[in-house]
Amino acid sequence: MRVSNLSFRYRRQDPWVLSDVDLTLAPGDVVEIVGRNGAGKSTLLRLLAGLLTPVDGVIADRPRVVGYAPERFPAEQPFTVAGYLRHMAGIRRIDPRAVEIWAERLGMEHLLGHRLPDLSKGSAHKVGLAQALLCGPELLILDEPFAGLDAATRTELPVIIGEVAERGGTVVLSDHQGDLRGFSGLRRVEVGETTAREVAPGPDDPGEAEPAERVTILEVTVTASRARELAARLREEGHTVRMSEAEVAE
Template sequence: MRLTNVSFRYRRRDQSVIRDVNAQASPGDVIELTGVNGAGKSTLLRLLAGLLTPTTGTIADRPAVVGLAPDRFPTEQPFTVARYLDHMARVRGGARWRPWAERLTMQHLLDVRLGELSKGSAHKVGLAQALMGEPGLLLLDEPFAGLDADTRDALPPIVADLSARGVVVVASDHQGGLRGLPSLRHWSLTGGLLTEPAAPAEPVLEAPPVTVEVTVPAGEVAAFLGRMRAEGYAARELSEETR
């Protein structure tokens, strides 16, 4: 997969979130993507997945099957975990999710409704749905966030097995959970520019969350919230009672 002069901005007059990225990923590559909050990591993952189209430049030779595990798995759906995964398996032509549920130590969650899951448990569901389709490209957005110790230990061997089968894995990861893999590559995003450091950078520590109130014209609220959520921020419109 090759990225050539890839840039992206959400609106015509916006500043580019991703700027002039040139990079290549070969079968079996495992790539750790780092950068501070707001650097564009989630946007780059969505570009790699084909969910966003570059404003300029091209992404060529993307594998036919892509799995994406988002940082925040959407739990506002009226399913149990098993029913949701069964539904996704049918959508994907009979994909098998139960072996992945076993490896991710989530059998005890199968009868739990999605809306009742903790963030870490919901993240396991996101990982299972990303893995079940046997992707050629696996994209992981903060894959270790909120996971229990057993699943944290299980994930690096899963990634190593996929790499050995030629799967390209790109993980946006502040915690350095894949650092033990010998063939790990490193991409760093700073100001929308992508570099590949020769040695691993230290994990970027998350600062405590801060609530910021922003005033946006009424007609631009939906687009603004969409951009913020795409970057991984928790954004919502305040009701009259809470303003």
């Protein structure tokens, strides 16, 4: 995906938020957008997601399936969590049973029957994350995804991000709290003074000097009835687990 000479302002009389931005994002990239408050991080994320249109310049080769989780999920909607997520799955032609799988993964199965407007801030935020992840995004855009998350989900989210990247997806996110610092291979793009430029990884990042421990993929065949329990146990131990489509359909 290539961003060329991108410029954007919200209204004709407004100052430019971004001007002449060039950026290349490759499959498997995980890119953190950094910058001070008001620098234009959310604006750039919305442009990348295709929710805003550049005033000048182009965004080419955007992947087909885009998942976007906003900084603040609009919870004032007349749905239950399950109703909303199933509806989103329907729009995206996803097996609705994937809703339960993501709900479990994000620790929100107990919320499926709750009404969206009644959710706490953190729970509403999880619904925003779930709808972005449901579609199996090739481009995943997350605006402050760690904000307000409980400890278990804060630990799980980098694993999920790693899985999306591992299967060739591109992940772009803002992360004020620094939860992704130390993520191996993390690229960083700084937004400020209307420009966006690649900057070196922060001091906590392992970068190239300290390669991540070698990993291997182990395929395990297990009866469908035991799959979820085993997957949960392996995830608790910190492993990345991906289940086959057959299990999603169980």
